[in-house]
Amino acid sequence: MGKRHISLKDLAHELGVSISTVSRALKNHPDISPEMTKKIKALAEERNYTPNPLAMGLLRQQTKMIGVIVPDINTHFYSSIISGIEKVAKEHGYFIVITSSNESMQKEIESVENLLKSRVEGLIVCLSQETNDFTHFEKLIRNEIPLVFFDRVCEELEVPAVLANGQDATKKITQHFFKNGCKRIAYISGPEHLNISQNRKVGYLNGLKECGLEYDQDLLIHCNLSIEDAKLATQKLLRLKNKPDAIFGVNDTIAFAAMIEVKKQGYKIPDDISLAGFTDEFHSIVVDPPLTSVSHPTFQMGEEAAKLFFESIEKETNINKKVMLPIDLVVRESSVKKQ
Incomplete structure (x- = not known):
């Protein structure tokens, strides 16, 4: 099988059983006999099988991934904000997927679509300088997909946001x-x-x-x-x-x-x-x-944006909550x- 990731399907095929049998055996399900459980676990160890967190997340409709869209990733300004987001995400057991709009509204729209196809649980976004139509974000709001803006925001939309004064x-x-x-x-x-x-x-x-x-x-x-x-x-x-x-x-x-x-x-x-x-x-x-x-306060802005994101997931925040940070x-x- 080479060096690619070994899946449940691979194990099931080799043993001549169903994928669900393999999955339940690895979880010590009582419906699977001790002999079969032992056999499946032995093969899993031999083939160096590890669970795919993305696949497991999709089964639970939870991928533990947050999409982050920034105008560019070259400046310290945005890289520091991303670091703040990542810190809080990691504390919650989440990963972030970063894309850049390159200050293009069309690229921003494509980023939203691609991130959703990747099954992120929601988005944290700084708008591109070209963005003057917000239809692509209105769709997220209607579908109750968590969305947080930071720095450059659309004040007309009822979306949690972090701004500097x-x-x-x-x-x-x-x-x-x-x-x-x-x-x-x-x-x-x-x-x-x-x-x-x-x-x-x-x-x-x-x-x-x-x-x-x-x-x-x-x-x-x-x-x-x-x-x-x-x-x-x-x-x-x-x-x-x-x-x-x-x-x-x-x-x-x-x-x-x-x-x-x-x-x-x-x-x-x-x-x-x-x-x-x-x-x-x-x-x-x-x-x-x-x-x-x-x-x-770039790092803090990232932290606060991520905190609002998790409050949104847990339904603990006002849908239009704004956090205003002081600057010196x-x-x-x-x-x-x-x-």
């Missing part, structure tokens, strides 16, 4: 810039329909208001979260007649792109233009100057002007 964070960034002498504070946001873009915009506007600064629509630019689009957004800001003296991005990738473009055009950071990011990736401390950023501003050299 982006409004408070962007308000703190804006106030920090103002305290360091900045008056023209620009914000490079993500796609307008994303909840993180909307929430962080509210914090930005509230921060401007509390600092007594007027909102200038030229200083708020949306991009598609790519490095190249962020560079183009920065170029647009730097072409303004009244240039910004501070720029922050909806995430660190956007801030890094802005940093490259600001330096390329000969401006000094932070003396000419202060910079800040969001999510506090590892690279924040190795760029020059080190990047001020919002420390995002980590100030570094990129935003503190020399006196």
Whole structure:
């Protein structure tokens, strides 16, 4: 039989009995004679038979697998969240199956379908930046398949979710810039329909208001979260007649792109233009100057998302429960002007 996994069917075929006989014998069922039980167990040991957890789970309609969909698996942001999910899943005896949407709604739809075909018990999802139709998730809800969102969520759907307090964070960034002498504070946001873009915009506007600064629509630019689009957004800001003296991005990738473009055009950071990011990736401390950023509780976000998932399975959570995590501003050299 080579090195492939030995199944109940293989054992049954070799002994000339039914699969159910083999299965019951391995469980010491009283309906199977002691002689046959001994014979089956001996062959199972000889052939190095081990139960297939997936097959056993399907018989019980329980596979102990959770599908996880993230926009990408390359950044520390998502890998840290995945680690948090995996920790809690392992504590419950579950495994996770990870797929990436690559920021594509079509790929996200395919991921949902493929994971369900793999018999996962439910999904934990961060939406792609393209997702503006939620039919594929509405089907899950109608069929009572456990679903939890994190970070990028659809607030219209009644789904448990874990979010970070982006409004408070962007308000703190804006106030920090103002305290360091900045008056023209620009914000490079993500796609307008994303909840993180909307929430962080509210914090930005509230921060401007509390600092007594007027909102200038030229200083708020949306991009598609790519490095190249962020560079183009920065170029647009730097072409303004009244240039910004501070720029922050909806995430660190956007801030890094802005940093490259600001330096390329000969401006000094932070003396000419202060910079800040969001999510506090590892690279924040190795760029020059080190990047001020919002420390995002990624591992905890993963843990909380997994906890909501198990509460959903056990029917212990409100179907629309939202967990809001606090986040901190980590100030570094990129935003503190020399006196």
